[in-house]
Amino acid sequence: GAGVSQSPSNKVTEKGKDVELRCDPISGHTALYWYRQSLGQGLEFLIYFQGNSAPDKSGLPSDRFSAERTGGSVSTLTIQRTQQEDSAVYLCASSPPQGIAGEETQYFGPGTRLLVL
Amino acid sequence: SQQGEEDPQALSIQEGENATMNCSYKTSINNLQWYRQNSGRGLVHLILIRSNEREKHSGRLRVTLDTSKKSSSLLITASRAADTASYFCADNMLTFGGGTRLMVKP
Numbered sequence: 001g002a003g004v005s006q007s008p009s010n011k012v013t014e015k016g017k018d019v020e021l022r023c024d025p026i027s028g029h030t031a032l033y034w035y036r037q038s039l040g041q042g043l044e045f046l047i048y049f050q051g052n053s054a055p056d057k058s059g060l061p062s063d064r065f066s067a068e069r070t071g072g073s074v075s076t077l078t079i080q081r082t083q084q085e086d087s088a089v090y091l092c093a094s095s096p097p098q099g100i101a102g103e104e105t106q107y108f109g110p111g112t113r114l115l116v117l
Numbered sequence: 118s119q120q121g122e123e124d125p126q127a128l129s130i131q132e133g134e135n136a137t138m139n140c141s142y143k144t145s146i147n148n149l150q151w152y153r154q155n156s157g158r159g160l161v162h163l164i165l166i167r168s169n170e171r172e173k174h175s176g177r178l179r180v181t182l183d184t185s186k187k188s189s190s191l192l193i194t195a196s197r198a199a200d201t202a203s204y205f206c207a208d209n210m211l212t213f214g215g216g217t218r219l220m221v222k223p
Contacts (some may be wrong), residue, residue, distance in 0.1 A: 043150075043152065043162050044162065045161060045162075
């Protein structure tokens, strides 16, 4: 079946501009995660949505970062007034409801490569 | 598809004991990473070991890598109740295994 999809796959923007990154999770998955990976670094957790609960925003690096999840499905990560240090690969992952898969396996999308000039 | 396979799937120990988790992978890697996940939370990156490294330490964590056996191990020494979580290994393509659920009893 269809996996997690993200768009755009690549984004080049100028410093100071806003960007929106989109994630379509696997149908039926209630949990959705955003991560970013800078060059040569491990994954950095950003934000986590679980069903209708309030999202865990503890990983967002600054108030320029925000994310929404509409209708419990598609999510948008917005970065306002982008800075060069925001350049990274932004990854989205989704997980099925616990009790069905029985484990917290995360299925990752291909990522969006963001370059801020 | 899963790249890493963690072993054991579940581990229960007493506080103060050491915990060892193993991971096997299928294809060639540039690096291997270990992550932890507390229940209901996102993944937290623990340590990255490159394919030309055999052992790496970070605090109470010790990771080994055997590329000839396509396996890695994560050792947590002097475990604490707060170490209770799921631990995952992932290759450089960020393909994760199912994880080891570690329970540390106080």
